[in-house]
Amino acid sequence: MAAFLGGSAAATGRFFFPNVIYEPSQKFNAGPVKSYDVGVSTRWLNEQRVWIIRTDKGIYAMWARCTHLGCTPSWFDDQGRFRCPCHGSNFNQGGDVIAGPAPRPLWRAKVELAATGDLIVDKAILEDLPGKRDNPPFFISLNA
Amino acid sequence: MPETATPPQQNGGGFKLPDFDTLKKEVIDSQIWRSMFRGGVWKDTPRDRAAHIIGNVWLHLHPVKVRPRALHWTYTWGLGGISFMLFLILTVTGVLLMFYYRPTVDLAYRDMKDLEFAVTLGVLMRNMHRWAAQAMVVFVILHMVRVFLTGAYKKPREFNWGIGVILLTLTLFLSFTGYLLPWDQLAIWAVTVGTNMAGATPFLGNEGPFGALMGMRINNDVRFTLLGGTMVGENTLIRFYVLHCVAVPLITGILLIVHFWRVRKDSFSAAPIDPAEEKVDVWPNLVGREYIAAAGCLLAIMIWSILMNAPLEIVANPNVTPNPSKAPWYFVGLQELLVYFDPWIAGVVMPNLIIVGLMAIPYIDTNPKGIGFYSLKERPFANAMFLLGVAMWFILIYIGYYCRGPNFAWFNPWESWLNQKPAMPPTWNIFGPLEGAVPFTFKMAADIVGGRLGGLEPGVVPNLMPGWLGAIVLGGMGGFLMIGPKLIQKDIPGKTANLAFIGAMAVVAVLGKIFAGLPVMQGLWLVFFAWTGFYFGFLLPQRHIRQLEWPRYLFTMFLVLNTVAVPLKMGARLAFNVKYVLTFPTISLNI
Numbered sequence: 001m002a003a004f005l006g007g008s009a010a011a012t013g014r015f016f017f018p019n020v021i022y023e024p025s026q027k028f029n030a031g032p033v034k035s036y037d038v039g040v041s042t043r044w045l046n047e048q049r050v051w052i053i054r055t056d057k058g059i060y061a062m063w064a065r066c067t068h069l070g071c072t073p074s075w076f077d078d079q080g081r082f083r084c085p086c087h088g089s090n091f092n093q094g095g096d097v098i099a100g101p102a103p104r105p106l107w108r109a110k111v112e113l114a115a116t117g118d119l120i121v122d123k124a125i126l127e128d129l130p131g132k133r134d135n136p137p138f139f140i141s142l143n144a
Numbered sequence: 145m146p147e148t149a150t151p152p153q154q155n156g157g158g159f160k161l162p163d164f165d166t167l168k169k170e171v172i173d174s175q176i177w178r179s180m181f182r183g184g185v186w187k188d189t190p191r192d193r194a195a196h197i198i199g200n201v202w203l204h205l206h207p208v209k210v211r212p213r214a215l216h217w218t219y220t221w222g223l224g225g226i227s228f229m230l231f232l233i234l235t236v237t238g239v240l241l242m243f244y245y246r247p248t249v250d251l252a253y254r255d256m257k258d259l260e261f262a263v264t265l266g267v268l269m270r271n272m273h274r275w276a277a278q279a280m281v282v283f284v285i286l287h288m289v290r291v292f293l294t295g296a297y298k299k300p301r302e303f304n305w306g307i308g309v310i311l312l313t314l315t316l317f318l319s320f321t322g323y324l325l326p327w328d329q330l331a332i333w334a335v336t337v338g339t340n341m342a343g344a345t346p347f348l349g350n351e352g353p354f355g356a357l358m359g360m361r362i363n364n365d366v367r368f369t370l371l372g373g374t375m376v377g378e379n380t381l382i383r384f385y386v387l388h389c390v391a392v393p394l395i396t397g398i399l400l401i402v403h404f405w406r407v408r409k410d411s412f413s414a415a416p417i418d419p420a421e422e423k424v425d426v427w428p429n430l431v432g433r434e435y436i437a438a439a440g441c442l443l444a445i446m447i448w449s450i451l452m453n454a455p456l457e458i459v460a461n462p463n464v465t466p467n468p469s470k471a472p473w474y475f476v477g478l479q480e481l482l483v484y485f486d487p488w489i490a491g492v493v494m495p496n497l498i499i500v501g502l503m504a505i506p507y508i509d510t511n512p513k514g515i516g517f518y519s520l521k522e523r524p525f526a527n528a529m530f531l532l533g534v535a536m537w538f539i540l541i542y543i544g545y546y547c548r549g550p551n552f553a554w555f556n557p558w559e560s561w562l563n564q565k566p567a568m569p570p571t572w573n574i575f576g577p578l579e580g581a582v583p584f585t586f587k588m589a590a591d592i593v594g595g596r597l598g599g600l601e602p603g604v605v606p607n608l609m610p611g612w613l614g615a616i617v618l619g620g621m622g623g624f625l626m627i628g629p630k631l632i633q634k635d636i637p638g639k640t641a642n643l644a645f646i647g648a649m650a651v652v653a654v655l656g657k658i659f660a661g662l663p664v665m666q667g668l669w670l671v672f673f674a675w676t677g678f679y680f681g682f683l684l685p686q687r688h689i690r691q692l693e694w695p696r697y698l699f700t701m702f703l704v705l706n707t708v709a710v711p712l713k714m715g716a717r718l719a720f721n722v723k724y725v726l727t728f729p730t731i732s733l734n735i
């Protein structure tokens with residue numbers, strides 16, 4: 001009896017986990033690397049939810065999803081900060097938390113340089129640890 | 145000729161219009177009517193009145209007679225009845241909206257626009273549904289407050305109070321699931337934030353403490369089941385639609401029936417005016433009042449819906465969040481709480497503690513006094529703690545709603561959102577790991593406390609003292625606060641203790657000013673928040689509940705301390721930029 005009820009409950013629970021989901025691809029072509037100037041680019045924010053950030057050392061892609069509860073922060077050039085509209089987390093350009101409730105740095109996405117010189121971003125592979133995130137495949141060194 | 149004197153006959157004189165009373169009698173005596181409504185000719189005798197209640201499937205949840213006190217508007221304020229009327233309005237308007245609304249990502253928003261601009265009376269139905277939903281949240285909360293203040297949850301009504309707490313939760317859950325359906329920017333972002341909290345559940349969420357340990361990933365945790373995917377999308381919409389339109393209303397309806405049945409079976413709480421008073425007939429005394437309240441309620445919702453349109457933002461964009469992004473007002477308190485506490489605390493532990501705590505109230509409040517009338521004096525502790533909780537909830541809502549502007553930065557209500565606010569000062573932790581953090585010096589402590597934190601490496605959050613020390617200090621303090629009030633046998637004199645405590649905190653603030661340059665305003669905040677904690681967390685329990693036996697006492701103290709911890713942490717953040725009091729980042733334990 002208990003086994004039957006438990007089994008039914010578990011089976012019903014399993015029913016709520018879809019086996020196939022139809023969600024957009026996480027990989028996209030962000031255009032020629034050359035087209036990015038030093039600074040934070042919001043070119044892909046609306047379509048891909050990613051900032052492309054060019055520093056004098058290289059380029060990386062940051063997933064525009066607040067690590068608190070998943071809102072999209074806005075970039076403020078004058079303050080050099082990302083600020084989140086939902087609970088007020090502040091991040092610096094590298095993605096580290098300065099203030100507010102976010103528990104960890106923003107995620108960086110995997111980046112590759114295609115043969116054409118285009119930047120390929122894959123949001124399925126993420127990293128946020130200092131050290132790891134500043135090396136390939138999450139960072140591409142370029143000369144300024 | 146005498147004929148000319150007769151008055152002219154209507155309709156050529158053959159047929160006479162029957163007067164209303166005859167007509168009514170004919171209809172009521174017809175076989176059709178008699179088969180539908182039980183009972184004989186209405187003579188308005190007590191027996192007739194009783195039969196009207198007993199013989200009607202809808203009304204028979206009422207007793208036949210009630211105490212006159214229960215009829216006073218100022219006892220119930222009709223709050224439960226109005227909540228139910230709003231539930232009925234929501235059911236009817238909701239079903240009507242379902243005739244036009246299609247729950248898919250491509251169509252949902254367009255259907256909302258059609259309802260607003262292309263469907264005759266569509267906008268009225270939408271407005272009524274929206275405003276009645278908001279009103280229902282208000283009235284259910286008010287009803288709960290009324291039940292609490294009249295002590296109506298005490299024996300034998302403990303169980304019905306519990307049902308009520310579940311009904312409150314379901315009311316909020318209905319609002320939450322319904323909020324996604326318009327598929328506009330407000331909808332998708334409120335639900336994104338709301339469901340991400342589920343992802344922070346300990347053990348069961350991929351971002352929660354011990355989640356990774358349990359093998360939780362973004363595509364197999366509780367959030368995934370709620371969303372039917374890894375992001376708020378097509379699957380989420382249909383899930384919320386089914387929950388909102390079928391599952392939750394059904395469960396709510398069933399519980400409402402149980403609720404009403406228990407109200408009657410437990411006999412209504414209103415204390416008699418004089419013990420020997422006679423009961424009066426429910427029909428028409430009570431039912432008549434119910435009809436008046438229901439009609440007034442419907443009228444108010446209609447007028448409101450004609451005057452004001454329900455908001456609809458631009459269509460949902462899963463990549464860009466509106467700035468600022470705010471939850472519907474009844475959840476803004478929770479949103480504000482999330483500013484101060486980690487998601488698994490504010491979004492999972494606290495709501496569950498509130499629900500469990502509310503349900504536990506009738507079982508831990510053993511004070512037999514004050515049932516069936518409003519009495520602040522006979523139940524000082526229960527009333528003070530409950531009203532503190534309700535007040536805190538609405539203060540949080542007030543802050544979130546009126547004091548938060550773009551980037552969720554603090555703006556006073558009179559300040560324009562167009563003025564850029566200076567960037568927020570960096571935050572720091574009191575206890576935490578010292579490796580990699582800024583080493584502790586007296587000067588740094590003074591700078592941090594005095595709000596002069598600057599020149600640090602970006603992204604480095606300084607921890608003032610080591611985590612192990614924090615665990616000992618907080619554990620010791622918690623332990624003392626839990627049992628201290630019961631161990632002190634004599635009543636602490638209230639006034640003296642208050643003054644002494646405020647004086648001591650004032651001395652601390654002055655010392656802080658002299659040695660660390662603590663600004664005056666922060667000194668005042670320190671005194672205020674510390675006193676709040678002292679008064680509600682120590683003095684009141686010491687004076688009022690130390691006589692409880694241990695299990696009840698400990699559980700009550702646990703709830704009390706959790707409640708007062710909230711304003712303390714808020715004060716620490718708002719006045720002193722403290723991010724965490726104690727943090728162990730490796731196991732995501734941040735308090």
Ligand code: HEM
Pocket residue numbers: 220222223224225227228231284285287288291296297301304305306307308309311312315400403407411412413414
């Ligand atoms: C969907 C929401 C609810 C509806 C429609 C509802 C409806 C009602 C109605 C019509 C009554 C009769 C007396 C009155 O109007 O005050 C009542 C009584 C009562 N309700 Fe509710 N209620 C709801 C939620 C709650 C909640 C949230 C609580 C408490 C947590 C609660 C606890 C009680 C108790 C204990 C009584 C008995 C009061 C007495 O005997 O004086 N109810 N409810």
Ligand code: FES
Pocket residue numbers: 066067068069070071084085086087088089100101102
């Ligand atoms: S989601 Fe960004 S601060 Fe909460």
